[in-house]
Amino acid sequence: MDSTFFLELIHPGQVLFALTILLFGSAFTLSFLIGSKAQVVRPLIGVLCIILFLLLGTVAIEFSAAATPSYTYGAFASLSAALSTHRWLLYQLPIILTLVSVLVLSVYQEKITDSHARQYRTIVMISIAISFASMLGITFESII
Numbered sequence: 001m002d003s004t005f006f007l008e009l010i011h012p013g014q015v016l017f018a019l020t021i022l023l024f025g026s027a028f029t030l031s032f033l034i035g036s037k038a039q040v041v042r043p044l045i046g047v048l049c050i051i052l053f054l055l056l057g058t059v060a061i062e063f064s065a066a067a068t069p070s071y072t073y074g075a076f077a078s079l080s081a082a083l084s085t086h087r088w089l090l091y092q093l094p095i096i097l098t099l100v101s102v103l104v105l106s107v108y109q110e111k112i113t114d115s116h117a118r119q120y121r122t123i124v125m126i127s128i129a130i131s132f133a134s135m136l137g138i139t140f141e142s143i144i
Helices: 003-009 012-031 038-063 077-113 115-143
Strands: none
Touching: 012 038, 012 115, 038 077, 077 115
């Protein structure tokens, strides 16, 4: 079998999106540990930077000529086209919140485990949770 056949089946935006969701799951898990273990902060910053890179890469692929439209055709074409606009609006949320999380963690580093940084830990945890939830929402909308 020809290897180009498999490459035609794989959409690069979908691969980046799947990797982003997978890494958001690990970042969500790591975010629960930042209050008790200072050594988790650096890997979490790394994971969030990779997530941010993947999010921006997905946007670049979708808006370039290398990708097909992000909506489907057929019986649900009008609904899918309407949700496509909503998906892109919802897609901005993880980009902004991930950037905020990276900035907060970069500023506080290991000091985020201190008692005075409890609000910032909460901000990071909530930002990651909302980003992960919005990515899951985009996934469920994309099924339609």
